[in-house]
Amino acid sequence: MTEDPRPGEARADRLMRMGEPPRNRGEALRKLVWILPWLIFLSSPVRDLVSGAHTTAATAAGWAGLTAFTGTYLALVYRNMGRPFSGRVVGCLVAALGVLAVVLCLTLGSQWIGLFVYVSVACGATNPLRMAYWTIPLTTTVMLLVAQHTGAQGEWTLFLLVTLVGFAMTGVRQLVRTTVDLRKARATVAQLAANEERLRLARDLHDLLGHSLSLITLKSELAGRMLPDHPGKAAQQVADIEQVSRQALVDVREAVTGYRRPRLHAELAGAQVALTAADVIADVPAEPDLHGVTEESESALAWALREAITNVVRHSGATRCAVGLVRRQTLDGPFLELCxxxxxxxxTTGVAKGPGNGLTGLAERLEKVSGQLEAGRVRxxxxLVARVPLASRADVGSPA
Structure with a gap:
């Protein structure tokens, strides 16, 4: 599309870092800020400690226990977002959280019952799924028993909250794992596509230049042998060498032109990526039907799509973009229409600066293939609508 950074690309990159360790201090701070607001349930224990309802020793022990509980919870959840602990360490830390929650609730009162929310979150976010499926109900059961013993109010509301939050964290964990797997799969597909492209280039270069260079080498050797005794025949060989080299040069130029020609299916995929990165809701067809479309017409449509998507991302401020590709029968014959x-x-801001740029350049490209361009404001x-003519069946099947 364009080599300039797309709007929203950095933001999309930060979102795609989900499930990976922070690369710098800024990312570490953002992940920590994402966790801290969920410590709201600790407000009740804090109020209980500052209310003066306990002795000095009990208050000091409560602060120490709350600090240990919060530190263990943050260590579990924060490390799980990047470099998680081993399974044994996770099990010990989750068990420590549960023990601290029970001891603090039984010794300091029902105001501390909200600690079980964090125990459930830790079970869902850090334990394997099979273990989370029984540790979350176990945490809920222990919370109900402690609530009945301490006389806490609204235990059934907490029952629903602890259960739902725990299982919701298992879903979030699966989402993170899926995101990481998709990122790895995308990188693998990109690497395979690059390898396939390199192999194709190698095959094409071998097919184009292998025979020509071998022939040039053979004729050069013949010319060298004939030069002393048969200069006329040597001159003929040199002429043949010149002709072969010129034809090889023409073949290479045609091949390079084909490599540089944009393809519509590649531009459609690029449009989807560019719009998504710019936070634009995209509706882009996946596989275009290009039957009857010449390479020049396909290239013109691809350029039109590239220019249109670039303008949407850079200048329009749009939140939605729809790309359509349909066949239409007109009085001038069948056309493939890109909308x-x-x-x-x-x-259109800044896109009509001269031939070859913006809408002016698109109109010229389409005119070369007998196409049409329409662009303007709608309600x-x-x-932007670009049309190229479709070849008739007779043209498609003819030797020409």
Whole structure:
């Protein structure tokens, strides 16, 4: 699309870091800030400690226990977002959280019953799924027993909260794991695609230049042998070498032109990625039907799509963008129509600066393939429509 950084790309990159350890102090701080607001349930124990309802020794022990509980919880959850502890360490820390919650509730009163919320979160976020499926109900059962012993009010509300929060964290954990797996799969697919492209380039270069270079080498050797005794025949061999080299140069230029020509299916995939990175809700077709479309027409549509998506991302301020690719029968014959429509303020800012740029360049490209371009404001946004003619069945099947 463009080599300039796309809006929202850095934000999308931060979102894709889910499940990975922080790379710098800024990412570590953001992950810590994401955790801290959930410590709201500790407000009740803090109020209990500062109320003066306990002795000095009990208050000091309560602060020490609350600090140990909070530190253990933060260590568990924070490390689990990047470099998790081993299974044995996780089990010991979760058990320590449960013991601290029971001891603090039984010794300091029902105001501390909210600690079981964090025990349930730790069970769902750090334990393996099979273990989480029985440790979360166990935590809920222990919480109910402690609540009945301390006379806590609203224990059934806490029962629902502890159970639902614990199992919700198992879902979040699965989401993180899926995100990490998708990131790895995307990297693998990209690497395989790059390897396949390198192999294709190697095959094409071998097919293009292998025979020509071998022929040039053979004729050069013949010319060298003939030069002393048969200069006329040597000159003929040199002429053949020149002709072969010129043809090889033409073949290489045609191949390079083909490599540089944009493909519509690749531009559609790039459009989906660019719009998603810019936080634009995208509706992009996956597999275009290009039957009857010449390479020049496909290239013109690909350029039109690239320019339209670049304008949507850079200039429009849109939140939605729809890309359509349909076949239409007109009075001038069948056409393949590309339509890009967004709900932004307009995508033509700074795009008509001369031939080859923006809408002017697109119109010229489409005119070369007998295509048409329409662009302008609609009721709710901006629309760009590019059409290229489709080859008839006779043209598609003809030797030409």
């Amino acid at each position: 890009v429509e967004d709900n932004g303020s307009g995508g 709710r946004g901006f629309r």
